[in-house]
Amino acid sequence: MSQNLHYPSEQGYIAQLSIDCVIFGYRDRQLHVLVPKLNFNGEFWALPSGFVYNDEDVDAAATRILQDRTGLADVYLDQFRVFGKAARTNLSFLEKLIALNPDKLGEGINNRKEYEWITRRFVTIGYYALVDMNKLVPKQNELDQSIDWYPIKDLPVLILDHNEMIATALETLRENLDRKLIAFNLLPETFTMKEVQELYEAIFDRPFARNNFQKKILDLNVLERLDKKFTGAANKAPYLYRFLNR
Amino acid sequence: MSQNLHYPSEQGYIAQLSIDCVIFGYRDRQLHVLVPKLNFNGEFWALPSGFVYNDEDVDAAATRILQDRTGLADVYLDQFRVFGKAARTNLSFLEKLIALNPDKLGEGINNRKEYEWITRRFVTIGYYALVDMNKLVPKQNELDQSIDWYPIKDLPVLILDHNEMIATALETLRENLDRKLIAFNLLPETFTMKEVQELYEAIFDRPFARNNFQKKILDLNVLERLDKKFTGAANKAPYLYRFLNR
DNA sequence: CCTTATTGTCTATATTTAAGACAATAAATT
DNA sequence: AATTTATTGTCTTAAATATAGACAATAAGG
Numbered sequence: 001m002s003q004n005l006h007y008p009s010e011q012g013y014i015a016q017l018s019i020d021c022v023i024f025g026y027r028d029r030q031l032h033v034l035v036p037k038l039n040f041n042g043e044f045w046a047l048p049s050g051f052v053y054n055d056e057d058v059d060a061a062a063t064r065i066l067q068d069r070t071g072l073a074d075v076y077l078d079q080f081r082v083f084g085k086a087a088r089t090n091l092s093f094l095e096k097l098i099a100l101n102p103d104k105l106g107e108g109i110n111n112r113k114e115y116e117w118i119t120r121r122f123v124t125i126g127y128y129a130l131v132d133m134n135k136l137v138p139k140q141n142e143l144d145q146s147i148d149w150y151p152i153k154d155l156p157v158l159i160l161d162h163n164e165m166i167a168t169a170l171e172t173l174r175e176n177l178d179r180k181l182i183a184f185n186l187l188p189e190t191f192t193m194k195e196v197q198e199l200y201e202a203i204f205d206r207p208f209a210r211n212n213f214q215k216k217i218l219d220l221n222v223l224e225r226l227d228k229k230f231t232g233a234a235n236k237a238p239y240l241y242r243f244l245n246r
Numbered sequence: 247m248s249q250n251l252h253y254p255s256e257q258g259y260i261a262q263l264s265i266d267c268v269i270f271g272y273r274d275r276q277l278h279v280l281v282p283k284l285n286f287n288g289e290f291w292a293l294p295s296g297f298v299y300n301d302e303d304v305d306a307a308a309t310r311i312l313q314d315r316t317g318l319a320d321v322y323l324d325q326f327r328v329f330g331k332a333a334r335t336n337l338s339f340l341e342k343l344i345a346l347n348p349d350k351l352g353e354g355i356n357n358r359k360e361y362e363w364i365t366r367r368f369v370t371i372g373y374y375a376l377v378d379m380n381k382l383v384p385k386q387n388e389l390d391q392s393i394d395w396y397p398i399k400d401l402p403v404l405i406l407d408h409n410e411m412i413a414t415a416l417e418t419l420r421e422n423l424d425r426k427l428i429a430f431n432l433l434p435e436t437f438t439m440k441e442v443q444e445l446y447e448a449i450f451d452r453p454f455a456r457n458n459f460q461k462k463i464l465d466l467n468v469l470e471r472l473d474k475k476f477t478g479a480a481n482k483a484p485y486l487y488r489f490l491n492r
Numbered sequence: 493c494c495t496t497a498t499t500g501t502c503t504a505t506a507t508t509t510a511a512g513a514c515a516a517t518a519a520a521t522t
Numbered sequence: 523a524a525t526t527t528a529t530t531g532t533c534t535t536a537a538a539t540a541t542a543g544a545c546a547a548t549a550a551g552g
Contacts, residue, residue, distance in 0.1 A: 016260050017369060058330025058369055079328055082371050084304025123263060123304055125328050193530085212510060214531075234519035235529035439499085458541060460500075480550035481498040 009117035013051035018124040019062050020047045020162065021077075022169035023070065025133030025149055026186040031202045032149040033166055034069065034131075034138060035156065039145035042100040044093070045156045047165065049124070062127045069139055069147060076130040076185040080172040083161055084123040091119045093159045128169040130185035174204060181222060184243035192229055192238040193217065255363035259297035264370040265308050266293045266408065267323075268415035269316065271379030271395055272432040277448045278395040279412055280315065280377075280384060281402065285391035288346040290339070291402045293411065295370070308373045315385055315393060322376040322431040326418040329407055330369040337365045339405045374415040376431035420450060427468060430489035438475055438484040439463065 023034040038044040050065040052058055059077075067073055098105045138147040150156065152170065155163065177183050183199055184191075197213050217223065222244050228237040269280040284290040296311040298304055305323075313319055344351045384393040396402065398416065403409065423429050429445055430437075443459045463469065468490050474483040 014262050014369065017263060052330070052369070054367060055332050057332045058328060060332075082304060082325055082328060084298070084371075086301050086303045086306075121300060123260065123298070125330075209510070230518075234527060236517040238530060455541070478550075480496060482548040484499060
């Protein structure tokens with residue numbers, strides 16, 4: 001029993017239910033998504049995913065999956081949609097993976113129970129997370145060949161419907177940004193107003209008028225104004241701000 | 247095998263995954279929810295619920311569950327949230343139910359497999375539906391003692407977290423009402439402006455100014471103005487409208 | 493024909509959003 | 523030390539939208 005404990009089917013997970021996390025970060029005026037690449041032959045990218053233990057809250061499972069790849073415990077995380085097509089199965093992806101990795105995965109093919117468990121149709125719950133990219137060191141899983149940030153406009157082709165999931169997560173992020181006041185989760189502890197504006201411009205992929213944007217954000221009354229930030233540039237130094245309700 | 251086919255565990259459902267539907271209707275200036283009462287001793291109300299067949303889209307399962315109780319195939323239906331606490335189990339509810347119905351459910355207790363299947367922890371996907379209450383005849387399930395519309399302000403205490411689910415569904419309805427232009431799904435084919443306003447007032451539980459409300463709705467450009475509606479009342483007859491994109 | 497209750501729409505006012513303008517300023521340049 | 527440059531912070535103005543007030547139109551009833 002103990003030697004098979006790494007098999008999902010033996011771990012006490014809820015069967016046919018998974019969680020996928022779209023982890024958003026922000027850097028260089030671009031929204032990024034954290035995407036691991038599988039440690040197998042072939043080019044396979046997949047969102048950070050996992051299953052739900054039988055004695056675990058679904059939200060807790062999402063937090064755990066997130067912490068596994070980010071090391072962060074306290075992160076903004078929200079459900080955005082369930083993806084539940086009947087045809088939603090790992091089968092074709094796994095067939096390709098096995099064909100390209102006969103040595104590594106031969107055992108898996110022979111383990112009928114395991115193969116049956118993982119190739120069944122899965123209903124997945126999509127979560128999106130907002131993190132401060134700068135204070136995060138992506139952690140490689142035992143399954144990862146690498147794990148990297150990709151600009152949302154330059155994503156690799158991911159397995160299954162994961163690209164569609166990212167698109168839906170972005171839509172949800174846009175809808176919730178002002179309503180739930182969550183943009184500041186993507187920024188460092190302190191930031192200038194220009195940085196907030198550039199973040200908004202990256203998320204909505206459109207410019208905002210500087211004067212009115214500053215007024216709108218300040219009128220939210222959720223920012224504390226700190227000292228000025230002297231960058232050495234030959235112009236007026238901007239103020240730094242901190243988000244109050246973090 | 248065929249004699250046990252009515253057991254959920256034998257039906258080819260995805261285990262530990264369920265769907266709950268909050269079916270909204272509107273009548274007498276009040277928002278209503280369609281709630282079946284279980285056909286057992288004891289006062290048990292539960293949202294129209296069901297499971298997902300292994301070869302069935304999750305959305306299709308929700309549509310099926312909805313059609314079972316409403317007879318309607320073409321209804322506005324939308325996911326609103328997954329409820330996935332680890333403690334979310336039918337166990338305590340079923341114990342009560344069995345205690346009150348020893349004759350009917352004795353068999354179920356003895357059917358170990360069945361009992362194990364149904365008392366496990368369930369992750370449920372919440373859907374809300376908007377229907378025209380007037381053209382709907384609620385259909386009783388084999389499990390229902392009755393199925394009735396309850397004003398949302400006068401709901402019975404339902405099993406599990408179903409009351410919380412209704413509250414969350416209402417929040418989502420309010421958020422989506424203007425954005426997704428879905429209010430008209432709750433009204434009959436044709437309606438007066440006053441009826442739209444009263445519907446909004448029921449949903450948001452607050453008054454709207456008549457003059458500005460009419461302008462706001464007409465400015466949406468989704469209503470076709472029809473003939474006047476002569477009610478026999480001693481005053482100006484209102485116009486009837488029809489929603490264009492239904 | 494007058495009255496009543498309601499409807500449709502107009503006008504006026506307040507508020508919000510968007511656009512334009514400009515002084516303040518941090519450092520580099522003269 | 524004065525001048526220049528590239529921003530920043532904020533004010534003013536204009537446009538759009540939301541809210542409130544007003545009133546004529548009208549379908550029956552008396």
